[in-house]
Amino acid sequence: MSRPEEISPPEIFYGDDEARKYTSNSRIQAIQSQMTERAIELLALPEDQPAFLLDIGCGSGLSGELLDEAGHYWVGMDISPSMLAEVALEREVEGDLFLQDIGQGFGFRPGTFDGAISISVLQWLLNADTSSHSPPQRLTRFFTTLHSALRNPSRAVFQFYPSSDDQVHLITQSAQRAGFGGGIVVDYPNSKKARKMYLCLMVGHQEVPRGLEGEEEVSRREGVRNETRRKKERNKIVGGKKRKEESGKEWVMKKKELYRIRGKEGVPRDSKYTARKRRVQF
């Protein structure tokens, strides 16, 4: 997977060429709109009520179009002038746009927005593009200003691509310090391709939504499954049925495998002698 955030800062990477590429590529459009729809779903806004939303890193307004369709009013922010000027204006999106670096914080009045969404943006904040940038500081600034700009109760949903667990930890930690509740929602955790991470932040006390299950995205229409329940069911089969059929060798192999996974040292190699009985010599 290519990571544009490792190539150059966002305002430079999304120059005129890249901005145009971004909006004319139908695959990117499809993925973006899918993620936006899911993000809107996670926002759990009251139905049939026009809401006032914030689109963080709106870019060319792909996600904004979906917000328009859903009948919401929105405000977009992005750091790339090319994305905003070249494309957003040509596409005639409804929302109002701001050219802004979210890491610098923003000055909306407290309680302005009914919710916020952000698609594939947060990972950009983790880079220090100049010597004066400090990712933890920028994250804190971003989250504290966002927290105050949101109404109580409301939600902010971020889809993002973390490159390590440390990054996830850093992000959740700064969000919590800023006063947000909530956590990470992982869709299709078992699929390499469809796996998506959403940071679901809440102002006020709310319950964290669940991630989507299954290997493929196609199956999602069938509804959200409960991860822990599935795990339990799987364990039930392992615990109940299999144990009777399991031979001594299988049991030993399973244990050895488990030790290897746990990183235990000195687990003997597997061979044809594994789990055989020692014969009496005389």
Add this chain to the structure above:
Amino acid sequence: MLVSILSLFSSPQFRENCTSNNFPLVFSEVELVVRPVPENQEFLKRFLPKLEWRALVETARSLGNESLPLIQPETLTDDQLKALHHVLLELHVEQGNMTCKGCGHVYPISNGIPNMLLAEHEVGR
């Protein structure tokens, strides 16, 4: 819609040495555009409590729109709702400058997009 945002917008809180008197931003050298939008009273009514009425009206007046009363009426008449809709959603600032009263920083607006970027040394710690 821009005007509505600006009645909700103050200078970025983290700008150095700018902690008070930074709301609302003051317009200058503006170029206005009106883009008609269908009315949505439900949205307006839900939006109303969030507004700083006085700031909005003062901003609207500085832009030459005097359709709103300076003191917020308890309930808005239909005409007033229409005027509010016009100011909030139809009136756009296409070009111009916004100045922060607290620190005097100027945020330029071009093509309807305000530039809120700060230089690194201007960001407060």
